[in-house]
Amino acid sequence: MPKYFTRHGHELYQRAVARQHERLKAVQRTAGEAAGASYDWHDNFAYEDARRNTELESQRLAVMAAALAGAIVFDPPEQDSVIRIGSTALLLETSEVGDERLLEITIGAFGETRPALGLVSYESPLGACLLGKNVDDRAILPVGPSTKSYRVKAIHPPSYRYRDLLYRLADEDSPD
Numbered sequence: 001m002p003k004y005f006t007r008h009g010h011e012l013y014q015r016a017v018a019r020q021h022e023r024l025k026a027v028q029r030t031a032g033e034a035a036g037a038s039y040d041w042h043d044n045f046a047y048e049d050a051r052r053n054t055e056l057e058s059q060r061l062a063v064m065a066a067a068l069a070g071a072i073v074f075d076p077p078e079q080d081s082v083i084r085i086g087s088t089a090l091l092l093e094t095s096e097v098g099d100e101r102l103l104e105i106t107i108g109a110f111g112e113t114r115p116a117l118g119l120v121s122y123e124s125p126l127g128a129c130l131l132g133k134n135v136d137d138r139a140i141l142p143v144g145p146s147t148k149s150y151r152v153k154a155i156h157p158p159s160y161r162y163r164d165l166l167y168r169l170a171d172e173d174s175p176d
Contacts, residue, residue, distance in 0.1 A: 003067045003110040004085060004122065008166045010073045013111050017064045024057040067110060076109075076158045083133045085109050085122050086158035091130075094149045102153070106162050107131065112169065119165045126150075 005013060031050035076086025083089050088106040106119045107130060113121040120127045129139040130150070139150045 002070045002072045005071050005073050006076060006086070006109045006112070006166065007073055008163075008170070009109045009112045010068075010071060012166075012169060013064075013068065016111070017061070017068060020057070020061045020064055024054070024061050027053040027057050071110075076162065078157045078159060080155045080157045080160075081134065083107060083130045083152065083155055085131075086162045088118075088156040088158075088161040089130060089133070089152055090154040090156075092151045092153055094151070096146045096148075103150075104161075105130065106165055108162070108165070112166065114165070114169065117165060117168065119169075 027050060031047060031054050034046035034050045076084060080087070085107050086109075088104060091103045091105060092100060093103050094100050104118050105126065107127050108119050108121050110121060110123065113119055113124065122128065122131060125141055129141050130152075133139055133152050135152050135155055137152050139152075141148050141150065
């Protein structure tokens, strides 16, 4: 299944893949050092641990590279009629016991998620159930043994909040 990236999100993800590649090289060096000059791996806990870490980091890199290989890069349309990637929705959340609260949720592309900032990926349970909704539509989301209901109160275009959130992600991502 293809992964949807904004241009900016694609660049951020490519940097994350490069960082993962560097982590893999570091654990491979550690495995080589643990094996020693004589390549003594027999009954060598440090080598076994480094080898397991190498496998784990290799798997992570393979998953990340596969997401990039099937990437669909796009610019989110500047619209406010339906919830899409890049949209910010004002939601009325209602719990099973009737508690209500207003939420502002922005739908991000693949890998663009910071729930603390109200940014969720389109692949998250909440993001997936909101995609395609219009104002006054309802979405029901199972949360453990209970459910939450969301009513869309307003939809804002990507220029409202999404682009600012992407710049914040880029700032968090920078090595400075």
